[in-house]
Amino acid sequence: MELRQTLRTLASMAILVVVLVACQQGESVDVGDPGTTQAADGGTVGTSPPDTGGGDETAGGTLIAAQGAEPDRLDPHLTSAYASFQILENVYDTLVQPGDDLTMEPALAESWDISDDQLTWTFHLREGVKFHNGRDLTAEDVVYSFERIMDPETGAANAYRFESVESVDAVDERTVEIRLTRPTPNLLVNIGGFKGMAIVPREIVEDGTIDTHPIGTGPFRFVSSSPDQGILLERNPDYWQEGLPRLEQIRFVQIPDPTVKLTNLRTGEVHWVDSVPPQELEALAGDDSIALERVPGGDYHYFALNHAREPFDDVRVRRAIAMAIDREEIAEAAQFGAATANQTAIPEGNFWHHDYAPFTPGDIDGAQALLDEAGVSDLTISFMVSSEFPETVTQAQVIASQLEPLGITVEIDDVDFSTWLDRQGQGDFDAFMLSWIGNIDPDDFYYAQHHSEGGFNFQGYSNPEVDDLLDQARVETDQEARKALYDQAVEIIVDEASYIYLYNPENIGAWTTALDGYHVRGDNAVRFVEASLGS
Amino acid sequence: MTEPAAETTVGVVAHRSRLRTTAETVLRNRLAVFGLVILVLLVLVALAAPLIAPYTINEVDVANRLQGPSSQHWFGTDELGRDVFSRVIIASRVSLQVGFVSVGIALGLGVPVGLIAGYYGGRIDSILMRLMDILFSIPAIVLAIAILAALGPDIVNAMIAIGVVYTPIFARITRGSVLTLRDAVFVQAARSIGASDLRIIGNHVFPNVIAPIIVQTSLSLAFAILAEAALSFLGLGVQPPNPAWGRMLSEGRAFFQQAPWMAIFPGLAIFATVFAFNALGDGLRDALDPQQRSIIESRGRS
Numbered sequence: 001m002e003l004r005q006t007l008r009t010l011a012s013m014a015i016l017v018v019v020l021v022a023c024q025q026g027e028s029v030d031v032g033d034p035g036t037t038q039a040a041d042g043g044t045v046g047t048s049p050p051d052t053g054g055g056d057e058t059a060g061g062t063l064i065a066a067q068g069a070e071p072d073r074l075d076p077h078l079t080s081a082y083a084s085f086q087i088l089e090n091v092y093d094t095l096v097q098p099g100d101d102l103t104m105e106p107a108l109a110e111s112w113d114i115s116d117d118q119l120t121w122t123f124h125l126r127e128g129v130k131f132h133n134g135r136d137l138t139a140e141d142v143v144y145s146f147e148r149i150m151d152p153e154t155g156a157a158n159a160y161r162f163e164s165v166e167s168v169d170a171v172d173e174r175t176v177e178i179r180l181t182r183p184t185p186n187l188l189v190n191i192g193g194f195k196g197m198a199i200v201p202r203e204i205v206e207d208g209t210i211d212t213h214p215i216g217t218g219p220f221r222f223v224s225s226s227p228d229q230g231i232l233l234e235r236n237p238d239y240w241q242e243g244l245p246r247l248e249q250i251r252f253v254q255i256p257d258p259t260v261k262l263t264n265l266r267t268g269e270v271h272w273v274d275s276v277p278p279q280e281l282e283a284l285a286g287d288d289s290i291a292l293e294r295v296p297g298g299d300y301h302y303f304a305l306n307h308a309r310e311p312f313d314d315v316r317v318r319r320a321i322a323m324a325i326d327r328e329e330i331a332e333a334a335q336f337g338a339a340t341a342n343q344t345a346i347p348e349g350n351f352w353h354h355d356y357a358p359f360t361p362g363d364i365d366g367a368q369a370l371l372d373e374a375g376v377s378d379l380t381i382s383f384m385v386s387s388e389f390p391e392t393v394t395q396a397q398v399i400a401s402q403l404e405p406l407g408i409t410v411e412i413d414d415v416d417f418s419t420w421l422d423r424q425g426q427g428d429f430d431a432f433m434l435s436w437i438g439n440i441d442p443d444d445f446y447y448a449q450h451h452s453e454g455g456f457n458f459q460g461y462s463n464p465e466v467d468d469l470l471d472q473a474r475v476e477t478d479q480e481a482r483k484a485l486y487d488q489a490v491e492i493i494v495d496e497a498s499y500i501y502l503y504n505p506e507n508i509g510a511w512t513t514a515l516d517g518y519h520v521r522g523d524n525a526v527r528f529v530e531a532s533l534g535s
Numbered sequence: 536m537t538e539p540a541a542e543t544t545v546g547v548v549a550h551r552s553r554l555r556t557t558a559e560t561v562l563r564n565r566l567a568v569f570g571l572v573i574l575v576l577l578v579l580v581a582l583a584a585p586l587i588a589p590y591t592i593n594e595v596d597v598a599n600r601l602q603g604p605s606s607q608h609w610f611g612t613d614e615l616g617r618d619v620f621s622r623v624i625i626a627s628r629v630s631l632q633v634g635f636v637s638v639g640i641a642l643g644l645g646v647p648v649g650l651i652a653g654y655y656g657g658r659i660d661s662i663l664m665r666l667m668d669i670l671f672s673i674p675a676i677v678l679a680i681a682i683l684a685a686l687g688p689d690i691v692n693a694m695i696a697i698g699v700v701y702t703p704i705f706a707r708i709t710r711g712s713v714l715t716l717r718d719a720v721f722v723q724a725a726r727s728i729g730a731s732d733l734r735i736i737g738n739h740v741f742p743n744v745i746a747p748i749i750v751q752t753s754l755s756l757a758f759a760i761l762a763e764a765a766l767s768f769l770g771l772g773v774q775p776p777n778p779a780w781g782r783m784l785s786e787g788r789a790f791f792q793q794a795p796w797m798a799i800f801p802g803l804a805i806f807a808t809v810f811a812f813n814a815l816g817d818g819l820r821d822a823l824d825p826q827q828r829s830i831i832e833s834r835g836r837s
Contacts, residue, residue, distance in 0.1 A: 333597045387770045397776040401595035
């Protein structure tokens with residue numbers, strides 16, 4: 001039954017993630033240590049000769065990549081779907097980009113200078129870069145792309161990243177000048193943290209083909225897209241990085257069911273899968289024909305209570321809940337060990353990590369005392385989750401069982417993700433649960449969520465002290481001083497349970513051992529530029 | 536029985552003998568008896584479920600997840616370490632409840648529509664039955680999904696959706712039977728002594744169309760339970776952590792290699808229940824539907 005298939009598809013779309021890639025402190029901002037040490041080496045398991053089954057296409061260097069979800073659209077400035085970015089990552093470039101260690105490195109811009117007052121940034125473009133349609137990249141294209149993102153008419157979700165940008169101008173063919181209203185130490189991440197800020201040629205916007213036939217400057221050019229053949233990319237022979245890319249073609253196919261997707265990898269029907277169900281990790285580690293890589297990621301899972309509703313407006317109630325849960329058990333239940341419990345957002349090993357864990361796991365007595373003090377009993381919490389992110393449903397069930405001893409009833413409200421977003425926006429919830437992925441800079445994972453003016457502060461948290469710290473940190477160009485400000489802010493955020501942080505999942509990737517030169521990245525970006533297929 | 540004397544005598548005789556033959560025919564059918572036994576057990580289990588279940592439905596124990604069947608956990612544990620046996624038997628309440636309520640809704644809507652359409656005929660018949668045809672033309676599960684999408688996924692809405700979906704079957708069956716009775720002598724007689732339409736339909740027509748409705752009810756219960764399982768498989772029925780067989784099956788699918796019991800036991804429960812209702816329904820049809828029965832009997836003799 002076709003509709004049933006479609007619904008199953010929907011249910012397994014674990015991946016329509018709001019990509020909120022943020023950024024790393026600008027290394028080129030005069031100040032010292034770039035800091036990030038995230039993205040440790042993931043050990044690659046499995047060394048025996050590849051067995052990719054049949055498939056004539058493998059011989060010619062065509063990589064078949066299986067995605068869990070269908071890209072909703074291909075306009076990099078307008079999509080927020082992870083499935084779309086898996087493709088666009090390989091088609092487009094940004095001015096600067098996160099390197100393997102997530103520090104920002106040159107891409108279309110070869111170098112840049114910063115004025116002494118920190119308010120003017122001048123970017124020098126690489127020479128000889130061509131779009132896939134043969135036209136040369138010029139400074140005008142950069143200006144056009146950034147202005148398109150900033151234009152409210154466009155409706156780009158990333159417009160806020162240009163909040164401190166006053167103007168973008170082309171000084172000459174290969175020089176772009178960005179003027180700022182205030183010092184912005186994380187500008188590089190704002191304009192190049194992920195492909196949502198891609199440089200696009202004006203012509204495909206004007207003729208309307210950007211959503212169906214993207215043209216960029218990236219290592220692969222878009223060839224075709226069809227429901228039965230998937231999305232086909234081919235090698236860009238004019239790519240600006242010498243000798244790259246290595247693959248002739250990439251075919252992205254969509255396989256919504258995670259089990260089917262993995263079976264296809266095992267039988268060699270596909271070479272790469274975009275996710276691995278955590279319960280399969282153990283079995284995969286023993287499979288010699290499959291390379292498995294696990295990298296500590298910067299993503300975090302959390303839930304938030306509605307501070308505008310009683311009794312969650314009472315910090316004692318929120319704290320009681322944050323205290324009573326056992327994050328280890330939640331992480332283990334949802335991720336099968338491929339995660340680390342954390343009471344703050346950012347994991348150990350990351351420059352922005354702050355070692356702060358005030359709550360004893362599963363402290364029912366402490367929680368009960370707080371609830372008694374607040375005069376709250378027989379509490380019912382409606383927990384908004386979405387099956388499109390199945391781990392949220394699992395976690396909510398574990399939390400329900402953990403809060404039961406407090407006499408708290410958790411009602412699980414499983415809605416489709418568009419309804420979820422809608423109700424989150426309207427404040428129509430007791431509690432919601434999700435994750436933030438691709439976090440690089442704290443301005444993105446603290447300001448937007450916890451500043452009283454923050455665009456994603458749907459829980460309604462407001463604390464003038466936190467606002468003040470976040471405002472200061474925003475413009476602080478000294479990295480150590482900036483980190484100290486965030487450390488102070490995060491302690492208050494955790495203490496007052498603005499978000500109740502749960503854990504950091506590992507980024508997990510699996511592919512056939514015939515695929516070389518590919519690695520799981522700390523920001524989950526899918527880059528095939530250096531990949532090649534052995535025989 | 537408060538009907539005129541002449542009719543009462545005939546009615547009672549017919550009624551008694553019919554009840555007896557029905558019961559005898561059903562009891563002679565071993566499959567139907569088997570179905571009946573399963574159903575009685577199932578209803579008892581459902582009623583006593585909270586007493587029988589050794590664990591509560593959401594007793595998470597991550598350390599003991601995905602354990603195979605054992606003396607502690609007869610049906611093993613699921614991915615959160617919850618007892619599958621407890622969840623399967625608690626879920627029987629949901630399945631039976633959805634089955635009975637939704638078929639009740641279908642009966643409550645479909646039978647009156649069929650009675651009115653069949654008895655009055657003409658334009659009323661055309662309008663009502665074309666409406667039913669429209670409902671009938673949409674595949675049942677698709678229609679139920681559409682209704683749930685509009686009303687929101689929850690158990691009450693699932694019952695309404697399934698009830699609406701099976702309404703046309705009852706309307707058609709009732710109407711078909713009424714058509715053969717509309718001009719029957721006893722109906723004409725009632726009409727000629729000035730009985731109201733309501734009285735004729737209620738006292739004379741309805742009792743005579745009840746047999747096929749009973750058969751259809753039993754069969755529809757099977758379909759309704761299956762529909763509920765399908766909907767909850769798709770995440771549209773009972774919401775977690777409350778268990779439903781379909782949902783358990785769908786969740787168990789992801790763990791089928793490591794923990795097949797997560798899917799097998801709820802699957803078996805669905806199978807047994809649907810089988811039981813079908814077997815009983817077939818037995819009832821053999822007993823109550825003379826045409827079908829004579830065909831079967833004549834086959835038996837030849």
